[in-house]
Structures are given as C-alpha cells and as structure tokens.
Amino acid sequence: MSDHPTTYVPQSALAKWFESRLPVMGLLHSSFVAFPVPRNLNYFWTFGAVLFFMLISQIVTGIVLAMHYTPHADYAFQSVEHIMRDVNYGWLLRYLHANGASMFFVAVYIHIFRGLYYGSYKAPREVLWILGVIILLLMMATAFMGYVLPWGQMSFWGATVITNLFSAIPVVGEGIVHFLWGGFSVGNPTLNRFFSLHYLLPFMILGVAMLHVWALHVPGNNNPTGVPIKSGKDAVPFHPYMTVKDAFSLVLFLILFSWFVFYMPNYLGHADNYIPANPSVTPAHIVPEWYFLPFYAILRAIPDKLGGVIAMFASIAILAFLPWLDTSKVRSAAYRPLYRIFSWVFVLCAIGLGYLGAMPAEGGYVIASRLLTAYYFAHFLIIIPLLGLFETPKPLPNSIVESVLGKAGSGSGLPTGAAAEPQTKG
C-alpha cells in the first residue's frame, strides 16, 4: 500500500550490496513483515497460509514419489505398491500426498466460504477473486489427474467418465476425446500425459497463487466488518501478529491432517482403487473423490448428457461472475441479516449435493439432486441479486477499531503504544 513504504533497512554490508542490486528482501519485508493487516482478522483468515503450506507439501511429497513411481499402464499400479511396501517411508510419503490432496480441498473450501460470507469478492477485489477461481480449477484438474496415476479401478473409470464428458460437445467432441486419450480408449498414452500434466500443474498453481497474493496486496485484506482500513489504528503489522496466528492455525490443521495420515489413511479413498485397472469391468458403484461430489451430483441431476456437463462446469464458472451478480454495497454478512442466513443455507445445499453425489442415481436421490441443483443456481442467479435490492443492512461501524473497541476505545484508551502505532513496529 502506498502509505506504507517498506521499512526494510539492510544491516550488513553484504545485504546493502545485494539490496541495491535486487531489492527482493525489501519486497518480502514489505509483503510479509511490515504489511499492515486489519486488527480484527479472525481464524477464517488463516487458511491462505494453510493453503500455501499444503501446496508446498504436495509438491515436496510429489517430487519424491515421482522418483519411485512408473507412469506406465503395466507398471503404475505395482510401482505404487512398491512405494507402499519397499521404499523407506514410502507409505508415509504416499499417505501424506493422498490425504494432503483432501486436506488441500478442506482448506480451499473454507477459504472460499470465508470469501462468500464476508463479501471479499466485491470491488476492489474482483481480480483477486477470479484468480482464486482459476486456482480452484487448476487444483481440480491436478487432483483428478493425480488420482489416475495409481491406475486402480477407480483411477481408470474416473478417467474414463471424466474425459468422456468432453464427448458431449457436438460434432468435435469425439475427436477431442481421442486427442485427450492419445488413443481410442483410456490407456497407456493417457496415463503418460496425465503424469506429465500432474507434475506441471502444481507449479502453474504456484504461479497463479503469487499473482493472487500480489492482487491481494494492492487493496489489502478484507476483514470481518468489511469496512476498509482507514487509519493506522485499524491495522497491525503482519509480523508478528498474523504470522503467529497463521502458525497456530496451521498447527491445529496439521493435527487433523496427521490424524488422517496416521489413523485412517484410507478413509477418504475408495477400496476399489486397490484393484488394478480393468478395462472390461466397471466397479458396481463408481464415485469420485469426496471433494468432487457436489459437482458430480449436479452432473447427474440433469437427464441430458450435454446439459449435465454444461451445468457441472457452470456451477464452478458462476463463482467468477459473483462480483457482478451481487448487488449489495455491504460486504460482510455480519451486517446483512438475510444474506447471513442464505449463505449458511448455501453451505447446507453444497453439503447436501455432496451427499447425493455419493448415493446411487435412482429414485428419490435423483429428485433431491434436481431440487438442490436448482437451488444452487438460484442462490447465485436469483437470491444474491435480489437480496442486495431488498435487504436492509445493519448500520456499519465507522472504522475497524470502533467495531473492536467500541466508540470509546477508538480514541486514546489503547493498552499499549505498540497497538496504537502498529505500522511503526517490526
């Protein structure tokens, strides 16, 4: 932010020499040490750090796994079993990577909910938000292709069903699918290229994530009131206030992660993926990984092949249009009594769709999927645009500091000088 120039002062002669040639330490310092953040950020704001940790964790475990893994249809399954049985700590690396993907999605869904609830997608953060939607799409593509690599029954049939989605495109669909497969069915060429892309995409995610942080650091963080920082009293420096909060949150998150890795490493997976891929038999009940279930339910809810595929992709793409669908000037749901309720109803709708995605596509489940799919889209296309027009928001606080300390506290009654002049610390 322009009123917060970097306060980094290189100490040693070497640091001075280096900084005058490449001012990267100053950039890091102004971005992650002195950067002013609203003083009222709650734990929902710690998931960005969790996500960054998970991305690095996936890359590190993935690179080591790739040293033992063989991307060939005849050997892939055995090489994963070889990792599990023969490679020192191979079981740990693989369980970290497989459960890490799930944890990554847990964190990203919480992170997205934070944005929805506190209106973080609204001006001036639209580009930041759209970059986030792009990261979500890249994550989905990465996780999908990663799941194909062990070449079990779910890998194979997941790959078949998802690539076949493209065959719904009129005229060119079949040709596109043959190009995706590199053959006339999912086979060794498919596995090979998925491995190549599975290795590539996380680094693209890393690149987009950097743009995402850049776009964040232009307007700065949103906060639970949605009221922007107006004076130095509204903010605290990133370090130590946010670093410590992020670190604490990460520790709690790692406990959850470890619990899955060490106590129930296969709970989130599917037993059929321990059966080698067999192109002549489909498992009786194929389901995608849990994090795709709501979208899978939307796909199956539409009784038309092309329509189902369009609805599924639209259900994610619609997020990108949210900044323009929302007509309310007030950001935070804390000051929007109706939106507050509807945003929780939306969470229930998404969880409901997830449940239905895991159920067989028959009878009452189909009807329920259709209702919830309709509600999902109505939330974005009807409820959100109308709420902004008809809802009476609660009065907003004049400033962040007023919302935290009350009107009296916004004056001089701060406990320490450190909190009163936070931008000069660090």
Added chain:
Amino acid sequence: MAQTTSAAEPTRRDFLYIATGAVGAVGVAGVAWPFISSLAPDAQTVAAGAPVELDLTPIAEGQIVKLFWRGNLIFVRHRTAEEIQAARSAPLTALRDPQPDEARTKEGKAQWLVVYGNCTHLGCVPLGQQGEYKGWFCPCHGSIFDTSGRVRGGPAPINLPVPPYTFTSDTAIRIGAEA
C-alpha cells in the same frame, strides 16, 4: 523524424506492421501444430486397430463375450429367441435413437449382436442381462439398453454403436473390417 504522419492515413509502416503480424501468426500456428498433433493417437495405437477374428462356436445361447478391438471393449451376444423377438417387436417410436434391430444385425444372423461395450453416456461398462429390457444396465448413471443394445432410458444419448465386422464363415467373424 519530422515526417511522421498522423494516424489518419494508413502508412507503409502500418502495412508492414500488419503484414509482419500476419506472417507471425501463421508461423505460431505452424509451430503449434506439431505439438497438438503429437497428442493424437500415434501410429502404433492406430496399427493396433488391425482386425481381430472371433470364433463363435464356443459362445452358448444367452451368453455375452467381451473382447477388445483398437483398445475398445466389444460385446458379442448370442441372443435367445425371446431376446430377438423382444428387440424386433419394440416400436421404433418408443426409441430415443430409432433404429430397427434388423439394421443392427447381419441378415440371417439375428442371433448375433455385436456392439461396442462402453456406455454411450460416459463410457462405463454396462452389465448384461440386466435392467428393464434385460439387455444391459449401466451401473454408473443408470442407462438402460435393450437386447439390441439400443438406449431405452437414462442419460445415454445414443444406442451402443455396432462396430464394423463381417462373417468370414458361418461361425466366425472378423471385427474391424467391413465386407
């Protein structure tokens, strides 16, 4: 320098600019093509599409045999008299992808049905002798096929296609080659 003309009239520089851009675009497309083309099914995969022979004698009435041609699963079904009867008596108006059973089998060989074995919805392998019409039932999203492999319900848009094949004798077929 003094002679730079205003934007009003196209200049030789504008022409060069557009011409260079156009040639550059053709060049980029030309270089991109080998990369895209390399993703297509390769020569080895295409060559693996050589026709396959199948002896029909061991296939009992009512049995479905699975085999692969060009990496694709194929069902060869020895239909019973009732199954043929059911397939032939279905009114075409009741079908999503209307095709008479006669057009899906070879003349005089009504007992033999040869179709691709991947559901035309999203590619799962349907289960034989199941579903409302006892043809096939796809467990993935519930598509129903009759004893002619024609879609009768669920999200599949078209019938299970018939691959190219010929009878080389009374009891053998060759898949992958039309007569």
